[in-house]
Amino acid sequence: MIPGSFDYHRPATVQEAARLVASLGEDARVVAGGHSLIPMMKLRMAAPAHLIDLQGVEGLAGIAVSGGEVRIGAMTTQHMLIEDAALAQAAPLVREAALQIADPQVRYMGTIGGNLANGDPGNDMPGLMQCLDAAFTLVGPEGARQVRAREFYFGAYDTARAEDEILSEIAFSGHAGAGYAYEKQKRKIGDYATAAAAVLLRMEGGRCAAASVAMTNLADRPIFSQAAADALVGSPLDAAALDAAVAAMQGDIAPGADTRGPVEFKRHVAGVMLRRAVARAASRA
Amino acid sequence: MNEMIPPAGDRAAALKGLGSSRKRVEDVRFTQGKGAYVDDIKLKDMVFGDFVRSPYAHARVVSVNKEAALAVPGVIAVLTAEDLAPLGLHWMPTLAGDRQMVLADGKVLYQGQEVAFVVAENRYACADAIELVEVDYEALPVVTDPFKALEPDAPVLREDLAGKTEGAHGPRRHHNHIFLWEQGDRAATEAVIDGADVVAEERIHYHRTHPCPLETCGCVASMDKITGKLTLWGTFQAPHAVRTVASLISGIAEHNIRVISPDIGGGFGNKVGVYPGYVCSIVASIVTGRPVKWVEDRMDNLMTTAFARDYWMDGRIAATKDGRITGLWCHVTADHGGFDACADPTKFPAGFFNICTGSYDIPVAYVGVDGVYTNKAPGGVAYRCSFRVTEAAYFIERMVDILAIKLGMDPVELRLKNFIRKDQFPYHSALGWEYDSGDYHTAMEQALAAVDYKGLRAEQAERLEAFKRGESRSLMGVGVAFFTEIVGAGPVKNCDILGLGMFDSCEIRIHPTGSAIARLGTISQGQGHATTFAQILASEIGIPADDITVEEGDTDTAPYGLGTYGSRSTPVAGAATAMAGRKIRAKAQMIAAYLLEVHDDDVEFDVDRFQIKGAPERFKTMKEIAFAAYNQAIPGLEPGLEAVSYYDPPNMTYPFGAYICVMDVDVDTGVCDVRRVYALDDCGTRINPMIIEGQVHGGLTEALAIAMGQEIAYDEDGNVTTGTLMDFFIPTAVETPHYETDHTVTPSPHHPIGAKGVGESPNVGGVPMFSNAVMDAFKPFGLTHAHMPHDHWRVWRIANGLGLHG
C-alpha cells in the first residue's frame, strides 16, 4: 500500500497544466481528487513518475446554470454537485446520482472530471453523462476541442482523451420538466454498482414522448442504450414496453462476473434497475 | 453522628462498582485520537521490514535473487529461509502443534505466503525493494477444496510431513490429513438415528471469513546488544504467551524478553497467533542491531494472518414424531489451510465444537472432525468466539430449524420443547460438558413476548399472501436463534495452549492514600477492561473505580496470564481480580479491627469501610485503613496492602441468549433489509450494562456482516478474490440495523461474582439468527437450507432456483 516515488507538480493555470502534461509525456498523470488514482498508485497498479495536481488550477471548479444550459468545471467535487441549488433545479438527475456515489468523505474529494476521465466502468458519472448527452471540453497543446460523452468511452480506461489533454469542462442541457431517476444496486455504502440505470423521459398525453437510457458497470464502458429508449418512446410505459426496453438494453450490455455475482444475476438486476428507474422517472414526469 | 454517615446506597453508587454504567475510561484518549498503537511507536534508528509475498497458491520456489533489491538506496538486508535456517528459525511451531514456514522453504502453500523479508531505512525503500526481489516460481497444482484435498491422488501439500502418519492430535490417514477428533458415542448415536421416527440431514458450510480488526497486526522488535534484552511491542492478545514462545523459539532467556501490547485496535482472535512478521522482525533487529518495525497492510491482513471458520458440517438430527430430539450426529471437514495454526487449547483441536448440542437436552450425540490441509492461508482462529463455538451454534441452530421444517413444527415450539430445563442444571451434555447454569425457558418466553412473536408470524403470513397475489416482490423472514456458549477457558486440568495453563491473574497494590493499581494477565483490545475490572474491584474493596488504575499488557510488570480471547477475561481474570480483592479485604479487616480496638470477627465490611457489628457509627474507611497499612506499626502484620491471585477456574461459564430478527427479502435483487433485531443476553452478573450493550451492538454487526456477505473467497487457482475492503464486507452505519437489547440474569454458581462473559455472544447467536431469517423467508417455497454468506447474488440465486423469477 505504498506508492512508487514520483515528482509532484502544482500548476496554476490550465495552460500550464497542459504544457506540463505535454512535456512530461507518458510518465505524467494529472491528479484531481485522487480517490481513484491514489488507491491505484498504492496498489502499484499505476506508477506515474510525475503527478500534476489540478487542485491549484484556477477556474476549473464551479457550476454555471444559465438559460437551462449547465456547465460544470472538471474540478467540481461530487459534494458541490449535491449542494448546488441551481443545478438541482436544472438537472436533478445529477444530484440524485451523485448522492449514490461512494460516501460523504469520498465525495468531498472526488471530482466530476476525475470520475469522467478515469474510464473505470464502475464510475457512475460516465453513464449519467451519456443519459444527459453531455459534451466534454478537452484542452491540449493544440487548444481545446469538444467530444460528446456518448463518443468518449472505448473500453476500460480507454477514452477519446489524448494523453496530453486535460478535461476542463462538462456541458449539457438541463432537463427541467422531464421525469428522471438514477437507480443503483450496490452491496453497501462506498461500493460501485452491481448494476445501475439512468433514465430521463418526457410524457405527453399519457405516452412517452422522449427517453434516454444509460447503464453503469454492465460492460467495459458505460452503455447508452438507444434501443431501450426507442422501445419506450410512443408507449404508455406499459408492461409490454418495459419488457421490450429491458430486452433491448440486454442486447447492449455485456457484464462480466466478479465478486458482486455472476453474469446472469447482473443481467437480471440490470433489468430490475431499468424497470425501477423508468417507473420512478415516469412518476416524476 | 449517625445521620452524618451517607446511606450505604449512596456510598455504593459513589464507588461505581458492579452494575454501574460507568463511562469507559479508555474513551478519553481514543475519541481524541490519542491512543498509542504499535504503529505510533517511533524509536531512535528504527528501520522497517516488509515481505515479498507469493503470488501463487502452490509453487516451488526455485530461486530468490536479492541483488536488485539490495541495490535500492536505504535497503539494509533481504532475508530468506536460507538466512534463517542456520538459526533454526526458517520454521516455527504453531499454537496447534504443527509447524509453519517463517519464510518459504523450497515451496509456498498459499497466496500471500511470506517468501523474503526486506529491511530498509524506511517504508518506501522497503516497498520499492520488494518489487525488485526476483523470485523464480514453478507453479504446482492447487487444491482449495478440502474434500478434493483428501482424494487419493490429491497433490501433496506438506512435503515436510512425508511419511509422518502421526500428527499432534493422533493418526493422519492421508498426506493432506491433519487429525480426526472424535467425541461422544458414535455407535449409540447411529443406532438412535437408524431407528428414529424422523431424521433431518443437511450439509452446512460455515464459510471462511476473517476477524479483520481495524488495526492490522504488527510489531516493533528492539534487541539491545548491550543489555542483551529484547523488547517486543506488538498487537498481541496474549503477551505472556508470546514471551514464553519467543523464548522457546529463540533461545533468549525469558527474563531477557519484554513483551508489550500497547493499545490494540481490535483483535477478535486475529492477534492470538504467532506470525512470521514477529520472528523476522526479531531476527532483523538482532542482525542489524536496530529496532525493526513491521506492520501489515489491509491486504496482508486479510490474505495471510489468521482467518476464521471454514467448517463443512454434515449433520443428522433425530426426533420423535412429536418433536422430542433423540440424537445428534455431526461430521466436520475442517479446512485449516497450509499449516495448522489454530489457536485452540491443545487438547481440543476442534476447539469446543462439542458444545454443538447447544441449548437442548439431547440424550446421545457424536462429533467427528477431520482437519485438512489446503492451499489457503492458515488460521482457524476464534473470531469473536470461544474456540469454534460459533461454528457449533450455527450448526445446531440451523439443524433445529431444518428439523422443525421436517416435523412441520414452529421452530420456537421445537426449541421450547427440547430446552434443558432450569432444574436440570448443572447439566451434563452428551458430548462431555457440564453446563453450570441456565434458565432457557424464561429467556425465550421473555423474547417472544418482547417481539410479539405470534404477531410477527401473522404479519408474515399476510405478506406471503400478498406476494402470492403478485402485489409484492418481497418476502418476510423471521430469524430465531437460541445459543449457549462455553467461555472462560479454562480449567488448567484440561485447558492449555502449548503446555501453558489457561489460568489468569491479577495483582493489586493499594497506595497509602487509598487509591490503587491493578495489573492483569489479560489485554484489552477494545473490551474496556480498564473500566470494568476497576468496577469489580471497587465493589470488592470499597475503593472508587475512579481511583483504580488498571494496567495490562507489559510482561515486565503484569502477572503471568494467557491473555484475552474466547471471552475469557471476565470469567478468568475477572475472577482473579475479585479473589485478589478479597485477600486485600481480609487484611484490611485485621487492620480495621486493630484500629478500632476490637477482635477481627467483631468488624464487618460495609461498602467502603469496616464497621463494628451493631455499632455502624464506629468504622474505618478503606482510605483510612490503606494509610494505616503503610504507616502504622501493627503488631503481627507486615506493612503494605497488596495481593495477587492466580485463578484456575473450576469450570467454564455458559452464557446464553435468545435472538430474534425480522427481515424483508427482495426476491428480484437479493437485497435483504433487516428491519428489526432483538437480542436478549444472559451473561450472569452484569458488571457494566453500557459496556455490555456496546459489546452486543458490535458483535451483532459482525454477525450481520458474516451472515450477509463477509467472506474470504478463493478462485480455482487459489487467488484470494476478497482481499480488500471493497469486496470484504464490513458494514457501515448505513447497513447496520437498529438493535434492541434485553437481558435476564442467571449468575454463574462457580464464578466469584457470578459473571459469565458477554463480548462474543452476539457474534455466536447473531449469525444463526440472521441466516435463519433468510431461510425462513423462503421456507414456504420449499427451501430448507442454503449456504452463507447471504449476499445479494446468492439470495437471488435461491429465489431463482425456487422459480420465483417467473
Ligand SMILES: Cc1cc2nc3c(=O)[nH]c(=O)nc-3n(C[C@H](O)[C@H](O)[C@H](O)COP(=O)(O)OP(=O)(O)OC[C@H]3O[C@@H](n4cnc5c(N)ncnc54)[C@H](O)[C@@H]3O)c2cc1C
Ligand atoms: C471507497 C470509494 C468508493 C467509491 N465509490 C464510487 C462510486 O460508487 N461511484 C463512482 O462513480 N465512483 C466511486 N469512487 C471513485 C470516486 O468517485 C473518485 O473520486 C472518482 O472516480 C475520481 O475522481 P477524482 O477527482 O478522485 O480523480 P483522480 O483519482 O484524481 O483521477 C482519476 C483519473 O482521472 C484522471 N483525471 C482526473 N482529472 C482529470 C482531468 N481534469 N483531466 C484529465 N484527466 C483527469 C487522473 O489522471 C486519473 O487517471 C469511489 C472511490 C472510493 C475511494
